[in-house]
Amino acid sequence: MIKIAWHPIYAHPLPEGHRFPMLKYELIPEQLMHEGTIEQNNLFYPEPASEEIILLTHKKAYWEQLRDLTLSAKEQRRIGFPLSAQLVERELRITQGTIDGAKFAIENGIAFNVAGGTHHAGSNWGEGFCLLNDQAITANYILNRKIAHRILIIDLDVHQGNGTAEIFQNEPRVFTFSMHGDKNFPFRKEVSDLDVPLDDNLEDEAYLNLLEVNLKKAFESVKPDFVFYLSGVDVLSTDKLGKLSLSKIACKERDRMVLQACKHKNLPLQISMGGGYSADIKDIVDAHCNTYRLAFDLFT
Secondary structure (H helix, E strand, C coil): EEEEEEEHHHHHHCCCCCHHHHHHHHHHHHHHHHCCCCHHHHHECCCCHHHHHHCCCHHHHHHHHHHHCCCHHHHHHCCHHHHHHHHHHHHHHHHHHHHHHHHHHHHCCCEEECCCCCCCCEEEECCCCCCCCCCHHHHHHHHHHHCCCEEEEEEECCCHHHHHHHHHCCCCCCCEEEEEEECCCCCCCCCCCEEEECCCCCCHHHHHHHHHHHHHHHHHCCCCEEEEEEECCEEEECCCCCCCCCHHHHHHHHHHHHHHHHHHHCCCCCECCCCCCCCCHHHHHHHHHHHHHHHHHHCC
């Protein structure tokens, strides 16, 4: 059975101006259940991740500032959210959802987290709505416990996975692959193992051709035994922050390429949702739901 991490705190209400992006965390599972793609027993509700697990990836001083709510005003502005105990709990539950999802993926081939993809969080900073890097923490967790030995992180959110790149810059067992807008946030890029910067307004065919070539290169470079996929839908032409010109059909084909590659190679795959900022919430939810629909077609 395909398992999906979700918790009511994922849709934690924020001050005015921050609420809209959170709506999708309620609407994605609602839509998938409404249409019959999933049932209630596909969902699981993660507990908060432990401090011991967080410290496999994040610096102790940074984590303690998060935990104790003592980040400076400047550091909170970099994150983009006002810091609160509930927000930290939210990040901890998202992280544990990805950890548990990785274990389910080993059992079932694939697993999801309705939230996550917090790839801007580095070892000692939060940024761009990301406090803790869920997939990086999970990668270190499964390496530490020898659940996996060679990991590929495929990041196809429109923004570079700068935090992920920084965390693994000296870790040869983790290969970081990021295809992202060259002139988009973050404006100071880190160095991934494979970076593919994209021009503004890139359209479907050119994007998919680049993905085909570089996806093959990434798999050949690392020969992974576990894959993480960050499937942000901010690549859509309708996205307010994306600057690319992909159709929903191309976004779905992007997902198909990743999922089919992992299925063909019999590699466990954990997927976190990442960004999506189209003006119409229906575009965001439908594009994210396409990833789940594909998974249920391919893996069940």
